[in-house]
Amino acid sequence: MKRESVTNRLLDELPARDRERLLGGCEPVELEFGEILAEPGEILRDVYFPTGSFVSLVLKVNNEASLEVALVGNEGMLGAPLALGVNTKQVHAVVQGPGRAWRMSAARFRSELGSSRALLQVIHRYLFVRVSQLEQTAGCNRFHVVEERLARYLLMTADRSHSDRFRITHEFLAYMLGVRRVGVTRAATALRSRKLIRYARGDITILDRKRLIGAACGCYRADLATYDRILAPPRKSGD
Amino acid sequence: MKRESVTNRLLDELPARDRERLLGGCEPVELEFGEILAEPGEILRDVYFPTGSFVSLVLKVNNEASLEVALVGNEGMLGAPLALGVNTKQVHAVVQGPGRAWRMSAARFRSELGSSRALLQVIHRYLFVRVSQLEQTAGCNRFHVVEERLARYLLMTADRSHSDRFRITHEFLAYMLGVRRVGVTRAATALRSRKLIRYARGDITILDRKRLIGAACGCYRADLATYDRILAPPRKSGD
DNA sequence: ATTCGTCTGTGCGGTATCGAACGCATTGCT
DNA sequence: AGCAATGCGTTCGATACCGCACAGACGAAT
Numbered sequence: 001m002k003r004e005s006v007t008n009r010l011l012d013e014l015p016a017r018d019r020e021r022l023l024g025g026c027e028p029v030e031l032e033f034g035e036i037l038a039e040p041g042e043i044l045r046d047v048y049f050p051t052g053s054f055v056s057l058v059l060k061v062n063n064e065a066s067l068e069v070a071l072v073g074n075e076g077m078l079g080a081p082l083a084l085g086v087n088t089k090q091v092h093a094v095v096q097g098p099g100r101a102w103r104m105s106a107a108r109f110r111s112e113l114g115s116s117r118a119l120l121q122v123i124h125r126y127l128f129v130r131v132s133q134l135e136q137t138a139g140c141n142r143f144h145v146v147e148e149r150l151a152r153y154l155l156m157t158a159d160r161s162h163s164d165r166f167r168i169t170h171e172f173l174a175y176m177l178g179v180r181r182v183g184v185t186r187a188a189t190a191l192r193s194r195k196l197i198r199y200a201r202g203d204i205t206i207l208d209r210k211r212l213i214g215a216a217c218g219c220y221r222a223d224l225a226t227y228d229r230i231l232a233p234p235r236k237s238g239d
Numbered sequence: 240m241k242r243e244s245v246t247n248r249l250l251d252e253l254p255a256r257d258r259e260r261l262l263g264g265c266e267p268v269e270l271e272f273g274e275i276l277a278e279p280g281e282i283l284r285d286v287y288f289p290t291g292s293f294v295s296l297v298l299k300v301n302n303e304a305s306l307e308v309a310l311v312g313n314e315g316m317l318g319a320p321l322a323l324g325v326n327t328k329q330v331h332a333v334v335q336g337p338g339r340a341w342r343m344s345a346a347r348f349r350s351e352l353g354s355s356r357a358l359l360q361v362i363h364r365y366l367f368v369r370v371s372q373l374e375q376t377a378g379c380n381r382f383h384v385v386e387e388r389l390a391r392y393l394l395m396t397a398d399r400s401h402s403d404r405f406r407i408t409h410e411f412l413a414y415m416l417g418v419r420r421v422g423v424t425r426a427a428t429a430l431r432s433r434k435l436i437r438y439a440r441g442d443i444t445i446l447d448r449k450r451l452i453g454a455a456c457g458c459y460r461a462d463l464a465t466y467d468r469i470l471a472p473p474r475k476s477g478d
Numbered sequence: 479a480t481t482c483g484t485c486t487g488t489g490c491g492g493t494a495t496c497g498a499a500c501g502c503a504t505t506g507c508t
Numbered sequence: 509a510g511c512a513a514t515g516c517g518t519t520c521g522a523t524a525c526c527g528c529a530c531a532g533a534c535g536a537a538t
Contacts, residue, residue, distance in 0.1 A: 169486090171485075181486090185486060185488090202484090
């Protein structure tokens, strides 16, 4: 089910030479579910390039409500804002999918940004994608019903876990979507009754990916399109 | 009411030498209400540094609903993502407050970014602020009621128009907040009955700024704090 | 085997907002 | 002066979601 030797797509974009040097400054780490990689206000010590793992960035509002503002897997990285010269986080970074990642010290990453023009360009483009997807998510949270948002979120999670089956509870989903747990249960029940998903005690399986995409709002497809358009070729006039 | 000789705060951050050279590449323009400066998918031709004017960035969802994702006045600029090497917009840029702005060609701006380290740093920090405020807005749209959001929005507009009195209709506010016009009317009526604002046919006046801040959600103050923390001194280790 | 904690399902009343429709006042145009 | 357009206010029923509460079902630990 789970593909082997998953790599990081940002690193894949780099020329072999730049990638090798970057990886030379990285160490492989195994991230565990629930691990906190950063808290708001902290100085950012390390950056992460997930390969098998993925990380939720969660915003807390009024110290009670919460909402996920980004989901970072092997298509991205944690700590990209360092490229903007700011070394603090505004949000919580929580490991949602356990697995491997490359870790590099913030200082080394900044130094690498200075040495590799290709790296800078990729990170810049990735930041742009993140902004675009954040805009999309803002609209999604405002206009789309829980069931559509849940479907979108499950698809995003499946993509980043490289599997149609993964672990996540209704409680956790509620936390990420900024709704009540009961709201998730209702939406999940609806999706299940349509045979799009199956689940039991935190073990979720996507049964019909195509139709689940249909049940999700267009934001899922829009996110994918944005990523492909900005981060994949064709390269135009340089950075 | 309206202060004279309003400048742009990003430009103000630059050393005099860099600012002068940048302004040398700019021309002053007078932006009119409703003018469209950019549409999604277009190639970005010019960047703008508003001084007296301000511009709404509006996201369209499903070609029907709409939502403002940023409000750019003399505290910011339009076209900052060029610094990320991407020259297209995802959103609509509509002039909401008429007035002056400095305009510069996208090409020249990119060239200036290469020549002025101070400029690059300021733009980078501004981008970070925009991301943070976007995250805040995403949460705001999800959790806060229309009345709070309206109060916040009026305060933001007042700040950028450098006046407690400005023109904006309920219809337009509804468009920006992503709610029905009737929803705005109800919220506005409530604020008026509390003597926080006064309005008639698109002519809005903030009567009690302090208490209006109290009526707004904390997102307004949070945005201001983020801006001051990131863009104002103290400068730390470099970009 | 029993207990306990976790995960999921259901039911109830309350509320913010929606969609649609209509009335009225002011402004601007001819 | 007359007329149309614009801006604002109100009402109606519908709906999505909320907060709270409780009940069953499964799994792990003692």
